Amino acid sequence: MTSSLPGFLFAIPFFAAVVIPVVGFTNQKFCRPIALGTLVSLSIVSVMGLSEVVSHGPLSHEFGGWAPPIGIEWVVDGLSGLLMVAISIVSLISLVHAGPLVEKELPGRVIPFYSLSLLLVAALGGMVLTGDLFNLFVFLEIGSLASYVLVGVAGGRSLHSAFCYLILGTIGASLYLLGVGYFYAETGTLNMADLAQRLPEVIDSRAVLTGLLFIVLGLAIKMGLFPLHGWLPDAYTYAPNSCTPLLASVVTKVPLYAFVRIAFWVFGMTTVSTQIPILVVLGWVGAVAAIAGAYLAIWQESFKRMLAYSSVSSMGLFMLAFSLGTETGFAGGLFYVLADTLMKATLFGVAGAAFYQCGASTVTDLVRLRQNMPWVSAALLISALSMVGIPPTAGFFGKWHLVVGALEAEKYFAVAAILVSSMLTALYFFRMFQRVWAEPLPLVEAHVLETPFPIKMSLGVLTFGLIALGLGSDLVMGLIFESAIPKGF
Amino acid sequence: MMLFDDYLLLTLVIVTALGAVFVRDLFSGVLTLAAYSFFLALLWAGLGAVDVAFTEAVVGAGLSTLFFLVALFLTSHQEEVRKQFKVQMMALGSLGILGFLLLFGSVDLPVVGDPESLPSKHVSSHYLKKSLEETDTPNVVTAVLADYRGFDTLGETTVIFTAGIACWMLLRRRDDSAT
Amino acid sequence: MIRPHDSVIVHTLARVFIPIIQLFALYVLIHGHDSPGGGFQAGTLFAASFILPVIAFGIQGSLTVLERRAIILGGIGILLFAGIGLIPLLLGEEFLNYGELPIPGMEASARRHLGILGIEIGVTIAVAATAVSIYYSLRERGEGEGN
Amino acid sequence: MADIVLYRPHFVAFIILFLLGIYIMVVSLNLVKKLIGMYLMQTSIILFFITLAVKKDSTIPIILSSATAVTPEAYANPLPHVLMLTAIVVGVSTLGVSLAMVIALYRQYNTLEEDQILGKMK
Numbered sequence: 001m002t003s004s005l006p007g008f009l010f011a012i013p014f015f016a017a018v019v020i021p022v023v024g025f026t027n028q029k030f031c032r033p034i035a036l037g038t039l040v041s042l043s044i045v046s047v048m049g050l051s052e053v054v055s056h057g058p059l060s061h062e063f064g065g066w067a068p069p070i071g072i073e074w075v076v077d078g079l080s081g082l083l084m085v086a087i088s089i090v091s092l093i094s095l096v097h098a099g100p101l102v103e104k105e106l107p108g109r110v111i112p113f114y115s116l117s118l119l120l121v122a123a124l125g126g127m128v129l130t131g132d133l134f135n136l137f138v139f140l141e142i143g144s145l146a147s148y149v150l151v152g153v154a155g156g157r158s159l160h161s162a163f164c165y166l167i168l169g170t171i172g173a174s175l176y177l178l179g180v181g182y183f184y185a186e187t188g189t190l191n192m193a194d195l196a197q198r199l200p201e202v203i204d205s206r207a208v209l210t211g212l213l214f215i216v217l218g219l220a221i222k223m224g225l226f227p228l229h230g231w232l233p234d235a236y237t238y239a240p241n242s243c244t245p246l247l248a249s250v251v252t253k254v255p256l257y258a259f260v261r262i263a264f265w266v267f268g269m270t271t272v273s274t275q276i277p278i279l280v281v282l283g284w285v286g287a288v289a290a291i292a293g294a295y296l297a298i299w300q301e302s303f304k305r306m307l308a309y310s311s312v313s314s315m316g317l318f319m320l321a322f323s324l325g326t327e328t329g330f331a332g333g334l335f336y337v338l339a340d341t342l343m344k345a346t347l348f349g350v351a352g353a354a355f356y357q358c359g360a361s362t363v364t365d366l367v368r369l370r371q372n373m374p375w376v377s378a379a380l381l382i383s384a385l386s387m388v389g390i391p392p393t394a395g396f397f398g399k400w401h402l403v404v405g406a407l408e409a410e411k412y413f414a415v416a417a418i419l420v421s422s423m424l425t426a427l428y429f430f431r432m433f434q435r436v437w438a439e440p441l442p443l444v445e446a447h448v449l450e451t452p453f454p455i456k457m458s459l460g461v462l463t464f465g466l467i468a469l470g471l472g473s474d475l476v477m478g479l480i481f482e483s484a485i486p487k488g489f
Numbered sequence: 490m491m492l493f494d495d496y497l498l499l500t501l502v503i504v505t506a507l508g509a510v511f512v513r514d515l516f517s518g519v520l521t522l523a524a525y526s527f528f529l530a531l532l533w534a535g536l537g538a539v540d541v542a543f544t545e546a547v548v549g550a551g552l553s554t555l556f557f558l559v560a561l562f563l564t565s566h567q568e569e570v571r572k573q574f575k576v577q578m579m580a581l582g583s584l585g586i587l588g589f590l591l592l593f594g595s596v597d598l599p600v601v602g603d604p605e606s607l608p609s610k611h612v613s614s615h616y617l618k619k620s621l622e623e624t625d626t627p628n629v630v631t632a633v634l635a636d637y638r639g640f641d642t643l644g645e646t647t648v649i650f651t652a653g654i655a656c657w658m659l660l661r662r663r664d665d666s667a668t
Numbered sequence: 669m670i671r672p673h674d675s676v677i678v679h680t681l682a683r684v685f686i687p688i689i690q691l692f693a694l695y696v697l698i699h700g701h702d703s704p705g706g707g708f709q710a711g712t713l714f715a716a717s718f719i720l721p722v723i724a725f726g727i728q729g730s731l732t733v734l735e736r737r738a739i740i741l742g743g744i745g746i747l748l749f750a751g752i753g754l755i756p757l758l759l760g761e762e763f764l765n766y767g768e769l770p771i772p773g774m775e776a777s778a779r780r781h782l783g784i785l786g787i788e789i790g791v792t793i794a795v796a797a798t799a800v801s802i803y804y805s806l807r808e809r810g811e812g813e814g815n
Numbered sequence: 816m817a818d819i820v821l822y823r824p825h826f827v828a829f830i831i832l833f834l835l836g837i838y839i840m841v842v843s844l845n846l847v848k849k850l851i852g853m854y855l856m857q858t859s860i861i862l863f864f865i866t867l868a869v870k871k872d873s874t875i876p877i878i879l880s881s882a883t884a885v886t887p888e889a890y891a892n893p894l895p896h897v898l899m900l901t902a903i904v905v906g907v908s909t910l911g912v913s914l915a916m917v918i919a920l921y922r923q924y925n926t927l928e929e930d931q932i933l934g935k936m937k
């Protein structure tokens with residue numbers, strides 16, 4: 001059903017991102033209101049889009065007025081609508097949270113910060129909604145350029161980690177483009193739906209196999225899957241605290257969405273798991289990644305580096321969930337992606353607030369959190385419980401559906417991997433609990449200023465969202481089962 | 490199709506690429522890279538891609554070399570080459586696998602220049618047949634670039650705009666941006 | 669930083685070449701429809717014609733202020749491009765659908781022809797201004813800024 | 816394997832350039848030399864796409880008169896040309912950002928060699 005809603009989903013963040021530097025030169029105070037107003041309207045329009053998709057089915061928008069194989073088409077269906085809502089809401093909260101941090105960390109660079117953040121949100125929205133493989137590459141590049149710079153803007157060590165992220169990211173994007181080139185050489189089309197129809201005839205040609213392998217390799221670098229995650233720990237540890245909630249919670253999940261879209265919608269469930277057994281290989285890679293990421297996180301002294309390795313571990317869990325091959329496994333994986341987006345945004349928000357308030361960056365000096373920041377430590381407690389998987393929070397239901405899906409698929413190595421990685425996660429989070437809550441308070445009474453309202457409000461909303469997502473998990477799972485499951489299950 | 494000039498241009502391209510990489514002084518490396526871009530532009534003009542050749546000559550050779558030279562002026566010209574044996578072996582090994590994968594995948598690719606291959610039949614025949622009557626532009630590449638796939642071009646302009654904002658954010662002095 | 673070039677040859681050649689480059693860039697932009705060329709090539713040529721005087725004649729005061737604001741011109745170029753695309757969306761049609769541009773008395777293909785010319789101009793302004801802005805940022809050595 | 820070299824010399828050139836570019840990006844310690852490798856890798860992919868667009872004895876895709884019916888075999892395939900215009904501009908933009916980072920790093924650590932930078936960071 002063609003509608004102009006996807007057009008507005010692109011136009012809103014794009015126009016704001018371009019207007020901000022133009023307006024910002026006259027008066028710097030306008031940037032933040034424009035950015036937040038844009039993201040509020042983007043969230044409203046994406047929620048409207050999701051409700052329309054649930055009631056009337058997928059919405060499509062043909063750019064330039066040309067039908068799909070000729071022109072470029074955007075499709076909002078259950079999966080992309082859900083992710084678009086998650087992206088817009090989490091980026092809104094991250095920008096609210098980043099307000100005071102930007103004033104302190106990047107004093108002269110407020111205008112470009114808001115412009116690049118909105119360009120990043122527009123690029124992520126573009127990657128999620130597009131139905132054209134080359135269009136996805138263009139938005140992948142916009143999003144990557146914005147995130148390289150947002151990582152490297154704090155200077156010194158973050159510049160070097162941003163340079164490594166740029167080199168690895170460019171190799172990943174070029175491998176993806178090469179894979180699209182192989183598909184184009186075999187089928188002559190770039191549109192995903194058209195490609196899905198034309199693939200069965202050429203499925204056994206070696207060019208399609210290598211094309212899929214290159215796309216998986218390229219996207220694995222972009223999403224930080226275990227063997228290719230080299231850039232992720234340094235990038236998230238040294239990135240400025242105003243940028244990490246947005247970067248860590250959403251930027252690595254969109255390449256994962258692109259892989260799921262290509263593997264399940266373009267290739268179809270049966271071809272990807274039997275004819276070209278790439279899902280089985282990725283299942284094993286996900287299992288190893290989940291365990292290795294959690295194991296590496298135990299030894300980290302810096303709080304943000306520990307969270308970075310836990311992101312590597314949860315990316316392994318997502319890949320494991322999508323490769324289970326059962327409906328509950330797929331739906332559980334998607335639910336856990338949403339839950340993890342909220343969790344990572346909260347945890348990195350807490351890390352940013354701790355550094356902003358009392359310069360705490362290692363796990364041991366988080367104890368100052370308990371001393372003079374009740375709000376922030378409450379957010380830390382709830383999000384840590386959710387990462388470990390304690391019932392009322394969304395993390396528990398996510399892992400619960402993952403285990404049920406794995407048992408249904410009789411993949412016992414997957415069940416073992418999920419349980420072992422959860423235990424390791426519990427280990428390093430309880431170590432953190434012990435350091436923060438069980439240690440005696442340091443005697444010296446450090447003078448600490450009151451947490452600014454935007455940080456308190458955003459962490460509060462995120463924590464409330466975690467618990468609401470947990471309690472309303474059957475509602476969200478119902479939505480996923482109804483409109484976000486690919487054919488062929 | 491396999492005229493003499495293709496083989497000549499291809500060897501020139503590879504020789505200048507090797508030159509740009511294995512020369513020690515960065516300044517001459519960058520200038521060899523400019524030569525590499527010009528030979529590449531000639532090769533593409535020979536293959537019928539005149540718009541891409543024009544862009545590569547102007548944007549690829551002109552702008553990239555300008556950016557490289559400005560960067561080299563502000564930093565140092567010399568590169569101290571040091572052998573790091575372990576990394577080289579690891580890189581050669583993984584690139585060997587990647588190279589085998591490329592060759593393995595290339596067997597089923599359409600032969601260069603065969604008009605029956607799918608890319609030249611499926612979507613592009615519509616562009617060639619209909620573009621003059623639908624958009625009044627003889628140059629089909631401009632028609633496809635601006636109209637049929639105009640959204641890609643908007644994304645592309647946004648990429649260069651993002652690079653502009655990024656360079657402003659990374660390098661500008663603190664005082665001049667607080668206007 | 670980059671001092672003005674001292675040799676007379678560079679000065680005279682630059683003085684001769686700059687208008688030729690700009691004329692050629694205009695030709696490339698206007699004739700993008702029926703000969704190789706278009707927005708990106710014309711924009712880069714315009715950028716070259718703005719950067720050449722800075723290299724040849726050194727930095728004049730006014731030019732530096734213009735260069736610092738170049739990113740705004742880039743934004744305006746993109747707004748022109750996306751604005752032309754937004755009009756059909758506001759009229760209920762698809763984004764970037766030039767056939768529906770509200771130009772009276774023209775059939776769809778002539779409107780598309782005009783739409784393409786319009787966005788080529790937008791792309792040229794955006795690419796020229798952004799390339800100059802990137803050049804200015806790269807050359808700008810903030811003394812003691814050391815972020 | 817021999818027919819690849821004979822019938823697809825462009826493809827062999829693409830493989831050589833692509834692997835050379837990645838090799839230099841990974842192995843070399845000098846930041847600017849890595850960017851030269853990145854530039855080679857990106858332009859080699861453009862070479863791969865353009866060889867897909869070639870048709871035997873066809874002219875450039877510019878159709879002057881619509882009087883005679885257009886036979887697609889007579890003109891080169893325009894779609895990869897459009898895609899590669901985008902790829903060239905993406906390559907230049909990535910190069911601009913990475914050179915900005917190199918200059919900022921040089922301003923801070925006064926060297927272009929990665930191991931010296933790592934040494935100074937400790």
